[in-house]
Amino acid sequence: MARVLLLILLGWLLYVVIKRIITSSQFKGPVSKSDAAKPKTEERIVQCSQCGLHVPESDSHIQNNQVVCNSPECNHTYQ
Numbered sequence: 481m482a483r484v485l486l487l488i489l490l491g492w493l494l495y496v497v498i499k500r501i502i503t504s505s506q507f508k509g510p511v512s513k514s515d516a517a518k519p520k521t522e523e524r525i526v527q528c529s530q531c532g533l534h535v536p537e538s539d540s541h542i543q544n545n546q547v548v549c550n551s552p553e554c555n556h557t558y559q
């Protein structure tokens with residue numbers, strides 16, 4: 481009888497743990513989704529190492545490990 485109770489207890493524990501993992505992963509889902517959507521609305525602003533201008537990250541690129549904006553003046557060494 482004690483063995484049955486132990487099995488029930490183990491099963492219940494397993495159920496609780498699995499349920500918690502599912503709910504936490506469901507909770508994580510929308511959070512990571514909003515994180516993925518964040519850069520579109522709140523874009524990171526970076527400073528160009530050439531002209532010092534602050535530009536959105538999408539308007540810049542990495543050149544020689546430095547942030548460079550997409551302005552033609554800063555890209556004379558790019559190509």
Ligand SMILES: [Zn+2]
Pocket residue numbers: 528529530531532533548549550551554
């Ligand atoms: Zn620049």
